[in-house]
Amino acid sequence: DAMVIQNPRYQVTQFGKPVTLSCSQTLNHNVMYWYQQKSSQAPKLLFHYYDKDFNNEADTPDNFQSRRPNTSFCFLDIRSPGLGDAAMYLCATSSGTAYNEQFFGPGTRLTVL
């Protein structure tokens, strides 16, 4: 089945130690998103790629970076994780604009020690 895959499902890192989360998709969608979701809160969009064009949300900290080497893969890099970055990180894809249905992966739960 076509889907959005996130690895790993659970990630533990140390304060200040860089970490990379990965997302892959078999839907061949041109738009990929990264959301951060903290406990009991709504998902918050960090950034998205429209094809190769990177679009950063205005309030996304510089500590968060992203790479999209090809259509299928997208990475979230947290350069120096702080305790406040502990959250669920969700990857999503859509065909075209955000008006179209977004398909979400299962998420990666990040713990910062």
Add this chain to the structure above:
Amino acid sequence: LAKTTQPISMDSYEGQEVNITCSHNNIATNDYITWYQQFPSQGPRFIIQGYKTKVTNEVASLFIPADRKSSTLSLPRVSLSDTAVYYCLVGDTNAGNMLTFGGGTRLMVKP
């Protein structure tokens, strides 16, 4: 300012119809209204989307009045497995058509 306003939580019983209303007073002409469902430890899942009047699919119905300042998600005959958080989203044209998740409504279905 919040883009959408929903009740924080709702309780229901199995077999009942559940209606969740979302307010979006500042909806723009080109905005669509979209609802997502999220189970614990899973990513959100698209339920339904509409622009005006009524939309129905195999999962839910979406009612949108003429002024489009609110919308109501209707879930017929809920079951325990419908316990989830339901998010109402409105397309934000000022942000390049990106959708913003509001607070969501936590629906608890009881036996």
